[in-house]
Amino acid sequence: MADLTGKKPHHHGDLRAALIQSGIEILTESGLDALTLRRCAARAGVSHAAPAHHFDGLAGLRGAIAKEGFDRFRQQMLRARAVGGQDPKGRILSLCRGYLEFAVENPGLFTLIFSCGPMSQFEEDMNAGSATAYGVLRETCAPFVPKDTDPMVIETQVWSLIHGFSHLFLAGTFGPGHGPPDHHRLFAPVMALLQEIGTDPAPK
Amino acid sequence: MADLTGKKPHHHGDLRAALIQSGIEILTESGLDALTLRRCAARAGVSHAAPAHHFDGLAGLRGAIAKEGFDRFRQQMLRARAVGGQDPKGRILSLCRGYLEFAVENPGLFTLIFSCGPMSQFEEDMNAGSATAYGVLRETCAPFVPKDTDPMVIETQVWSLIHGFSHLFLAGTFGPGHGPPDHHRLFAPVMALLQEIGTDPAPK
């Protein structure tokens, strides 16, 4: 008979979810290097070998945490775009702002997400609709795509630009001169490019 | 008296350089996770504790390898820009091509370089001249900087774009649909944006 309660059959309520949550907390508090199987298990209150029954080793746990992190990332993108209003330029700028904010506020999780392989493993069907991360990006960029242009080119441009900026900023590559996150300096280059792109928006 | 021969006083010829070279080889052959102190020492033919006399732990060795890798990266940028000829658009495109190629051909080293903090630690004076990586980028972008515009905005745009594209491609985020490195598909988005930027070049 099916388990109508949703509870796991033994001991712990939902160890799998607890381990993922513990991992995210460790990631937030102590960074990527501190994310170990044994620490996650200890924080969840189980023995160090317990995670083996729920994940395929450390790589499996990292992947599950990345998937959960990506889901939070996707939801933040949706919220960010919403506050951007109806103006296409406002929406895309708000989206980029949300992207960078997530990276700055969750550096360990952000790094983990983008070191775990293709985004497609987090989203079953990238063409499903506006609920997917790629769907959010695609629809937000749509007003800026001229006729006779592959939309993917524009999407890849915007994605590469904001991701590269976020990554370089996060890694500290720009140097201490650029930090800490001063939003005015932070978004100036992004805004400038978006104005370039938005110079000739093709409605519909 | 000073050592005129340049040789180290004891046993090994130049263990420090040998350890860095071993590290780069391990990085190339087996990836970032395989880069350990003990493996570097073993490949260099010394005991596992020997590196402690030349580097400040694993972090120190990684930093030294990153610095050496960044130097090779910088030289490849210089060569790439040279083959781009005199046309500003050709030069900047060639530079981006070299950037991406280095990332694809040296994924472990590329990842290591951009996870070791500010670029300024690799270059004493970023404003020194065209020999520095930032100098190469700045001078190559110069023809595209309109009057009344902070050059850094354009430089940051180009850098973020090509770095974001390289990083996302390298991490496999785009998915298997984008790989393996097919240069035509690979550079299409970059070229498209560079044409946007280059639409209104301001000579000198």
Added chain:
DNA sequence: TCCTCCAACTTTACGCTGTAAACTTTACAT
């Protein structure tokens, strides 16, 4: 020439890590 010193390297040791195997406990179906 001999002596001393010290940097370079080795050896040993410790705690932490991921992983595998054996063992124990619990819930469920028969």
Added chain:
DNA sequence: ATGTAAAGTTTACAGCGTAAAGTTGGAGGA
């Protein structure tokens, strides 16, 4: 009640970074 499989524990092992103690060999002063 009984068998079975899942869930968690215990034990064990090799590899890791790091620290401390021990060893070696060459350089420089007497």
